[in-house]
Every structure is written in C-alpha cells, then in structure tokens.
Amino acid sequence: MPSLPSWGRLASVPIWLLTLGANANPPASAQGGGNDVPAVEVRVQSTEFAYEPKIITVETGRSIHLILDNHLGTIEHELSIPAFDVHLKAPAGKTSDRRLVFDRPGEYPFECPLPGHTEAGMLGVLAISGAAGAAQAARAETPGGGRIEPLPAGLSRLPPPEIAPPVTRKHPATVRVALEARPVTGLLADGVGYRYWAYNGTVPGPMIRLRQGDTVELTFKNALDSPLTHSLDSHAVTGPGGGGKVTQTAPGETSVLRFKALKPGAYVYHCASPMIPHHIAKGLYGLMVVEPPDGWPKVNREFYVMQGDFYLGGDPPQSGLYEGSVAKLLTEKPDYVVFNGSVGALAKEHALKAKVGETVRIFFGVAGPNLPSSFHVIGEMFDRVYPEAGSQYVSNVQTTLVPAGGAAIVDFKLEYPGTYILVDHSLARLQKGGAGFLEVEGPADPAIFEAVQAGHGGGAGH
Ligand SMILES: [Cu+2]
Numbered sequence: 001m002p003s004l005p006s007w008g009r010l011a012s013v014p015i016w017l018l019t020l021g022a023n024a025n026p027p028a029s030a031q032g033g034g035n036d037v038p039a040v041e042v043r044v045q046s047t048e049f050a051y052e053p054k055i056i057t058v059e060t061g062r063s064i065h066l067i068l069d070n071h072l073g074t075i076e077h078e079l080s081i082p083a084f085d086v087h088l089k090a091p092a093g094k095t096s097d098r099r100l101v102f103d104r105p106g107e108y109p110f111e112c113p114l115p116g117h118t119e120a121g122m123l124g125v126l127a128i129s130g131a132a133g134a135a136q137a138a139r140a141e142t143p144g145g146g147r148i149e150p151l152p153a154g155l156s157r158l159p160p161p162e163i164a165p166p167v168t169r170k171h172p173a174t175v176r177v178a179l180e181a182r183p184v185t186g187l188l189a190d191g192v193g194y195r196y197w198a199y200n201g202t203v204p205g206p207m208i209r210l211r212q213g214d215t216v217e218l219t220f221k222n223a224l225d226s227p228l229t230h231s232l233d234s235h236a237v238t239g240p241g242g243g244g245k246v247t248q249t250a251p252g253e254t255s256v257l258r259f260k261a262l263k264p265g266a267y268v269y270h271c272a273s274p275m276i277p278h279h280i281a282k283g284l285y286g287l288m289v290v291e292p293p294d295g296w297p298k299v300n301r302e303f304y305v306m307q308g309d310f311y312l313g314g315d316p317p318q319s320g321l322y323e324g325s326v327a328k329l330l331t332e333k334p335d336y337v338v339f340n341g342s343v344g345a346l347a348k349e350h351a352l353k354a355k356v357g358e359t360v361r362i363f364f365g366v367a368g369p370n371l372p373s374s375f376h377v378i379g380e381m382f383d384r385v386y387p388e389a390g391s392q393y394v395s396n397v398q399t400t401l402v403p404a405g406g407a408a409i410v411d412f413k414l415e416y417p418g419t420y421i422l423v424d425h426s427l428a429r430l431q432k433g434g435a436g437f438l439e440v441e442g443p444a445d446p447a448i449f450e451a452v453q454a455g456h457g458g459g460a461g462h
Helices: 028-035 276-281 427-432
Strands: 040-047 050-052 055-058 063-069 077-081 086-090 095-101 106-111 123-128 174-189 192-199 208-211 215-222 254-260 265-270 285-291 301-310 320-322 336-339 352-355 359-368 373-378 382-386 394-397 399-402 406-413 418-424 435-441
Touching: 040 055, 040 077, 063 077, 063 086, 086 095, 174 208, 174 336, 265 276, 265 359, 265 406, 276 301, 276 359, 285 301, 285 359, 336 427, 359 373, 359 399, 373 406, 399 406, 418 427
Parallel strands: 040 063, 055 123, 174 215, 192 320, 208 285, 301 359, 352 435
Antiparallel strands: 040 050, 063 095, 077 086, 077 106, 106 123, 174 192, 215 254, 265 285, 301 336, 359 406, 373 399, 373 418, 382 394, 382 406, 418 435
C-alpha cells in the first residue's frame, strides 16, 4: 500500500472524477487541487486471479498515479472502476497506468471485467477518503447467476463436430492441423442459449486423427473477437504443458506447435488458459485420435461423442442467453451434463444411426471440466472396450468409467433394432440433458428379444 498523505485540506473540490489523461477534458476549477503536491503512486498487482492489494485507499482530490502491474500475470488483465469509467488493461508481463483525481468520496468496487475473472476473485474496493466507515473487506460480489440476456430469435444448436475417417497410411507422415478458438453462440437446451468458446465453431472441436509416429504441425489461431487469450493442451503431446505453454495466444494472433504423436490412443485436447476449467466449460475441447500402426479392428461405423458439464447460474435456469457462471463452476454442480455440447445434440435428426448386423465404434471423450462419466448404452453391451483409450481391450462390458480429461474407445455389434440410449449412468445427469440416441434399423430376431407380454405402464423403461 502507498503511504497516504493526510486529508482534509482538499474538501472543496468538485464531486466528480478529474482525469488528467490525454482523452480527458477536465474542468479547470478542479485541476489545481491535485497539482500542488506530487502524484501518489498506487500500484495494483494482478495475477490469476487476484489483485494485490484488494483495497485501494486514496485521498479525495489528490492526484493519483494508478498503475495496473501485470508482471506476474500469465494472461492479460484489466482494472476497471465502473463508477468512474476507469479501464486499465495490461497484457501479460506489462503495466498500464493513468493519472487520476478522485473527487467523490465513498467506496467503489473495482474489478477485472474479462470473462470469468471477477467471479474468480479479481475484485476489490476503492476507498476514497471522506467516506463513512473507511475501507472494509472487499465485497463478495460473486453472483451465482451469471449474466442472462434475452434469447436471440432463431438461435440454433452449433453444427455437429467433424469426425475424421480412419488413417489408411502405412507409414508416418507430417500432418498439418489448423484450429481456431472463437466465440460462438448456440442453443444449449431448448430456450437456453449459451455463449460458447469453441475450436472451429463446434463443441467438441473437430476430431484430429493421426497415426502413431506422425509429426503434427499445429497452427493455433485465436480469433480477433475472442475476449481472452486461449491455447491448446493436447494429451497426445509429449512436452511441457502438452503444448499449453507455447500456444498461449492473444486474440487475433497465431502460434505454431510441432510435436510427434508418440503413443496410440484417443486423447483429449482442451484450452489451458487461466482459468482453465472456465475455458473448458465454455466448450474449448476435442479429441485427438492416434491410431496404432495397424489401426484398430475395422468397424462399419464410427461415432465421435464427448461429454461436458455446463454451468449457467439461475436456479433453475430460465429461458435466455447465458454467459455462464464461474461461481457455479467452482461448486462442481452443473446445470447441464450433455453429449456434444447441447441437450439433444444426438437426438432426432442428429441421432446416431446404424443397421442391424453392423459393428460400431464410439470414440467417447469426457471434457469435464469436473465430472467423470459412467458411460453406458442402454440395451447394449460393449463387445470391446479400450478402457481409458489405452492399448488393451476388455470384452463384454456394461458400463465403462471415463475420467474427466480422458476417453474410451468402445466397439459393439448391433443385433436387434430399436432406439439405444447413450447415458452417463450417474443417472441424475439424465435430468440435466445427458442422453444421446442410437437408432438401429433392421429385422427383429425374436430369438434375441421378444415382448411376450408387455406391461401396461406405457413408459419408456429399459
Ligand atoms: Cu481459453
């Protein structure tokens, strides 16, 4: 904290903020009040995710040199004092400053308005002397509700993610991959819009498919209209941060990472910029599939499904467009647990489709950020599961546990027609949207399944 000069002799200055910066037009009558003594330096240090100090105490009418010092920050931060329309913004490792005179005694909140940062703890209080009851502890302004706007007319779900076909090469190659993180808005559920951040505009992002031994040249772009730095940590990368460090990329910039895909499997990739779970809960994740040299056994159809948990705030969520709530994210109690980014992303015309007699494979990833999945397909057994997407499979599995930040590869043959429901068998999550549908067409073999006498419940039991 700066040492504070005594106050009292400047009480007659006007009640507004006098800005001495270039874009200000200060009233002349106020100017003398701050200039007869040197400016008091007030330095506020920003990190992920806090200010030091959290309480700034200044003297009414005194000239202040306010410095936002982000030397310790690994991403950009801001210091906004909305009551005075003060907005300092500093990139990682830099400072930003402004000369000010505060002429309105009282206590005013300051915060970092970048998405999620206030809720993560970047808030404080500016106490201007003359206020009754000087500085108090920073108010806990962490609304659980997040921001809700009216639902835009005609908003639809995000497009489905791209699935990549099997690699047929018999030798390693250099593979170029381009991913862009950008903000996109779509329906998370009927009547509920969400401001996602997404790789290439889908949740999950595109499946990246490689062969063991490939060298990947990954160009990562962060769209100009992104509000924050983003990055990419792939669990398929061997090296510091899975690439998360070298790909920290400011809005409008690009980074390039080259890595060798050393091990086969299905690997989660995700944003690794602070606050990481917030960026994941916004939709920045996908799967990198690295095939063993001889591939996996051939199947008739492959599907790409990722589970994620979403935190909106509001209890229960009402219709509207949501920014998401970091405060709620930190409770680990999601409003939605869904497959492929939204409730119903794998339903109706978007349901997975196959025929009796076919074999199918699901690359199933769990982004979290918080919840693992007890992955199960109602009415089927997995003939083969590669648990945690490892190299050995086990046969004849009902439910496979997939950790957050993990994946599984499941294969099964379809013997009987009907609708099979993909669930997280922590079944309360069904009520939060955790269902996908696999529609199977073809002849029914009564030797496998037959309704001898149906009950009269009329429900959709399993
Ligand atoms: Cu990010």
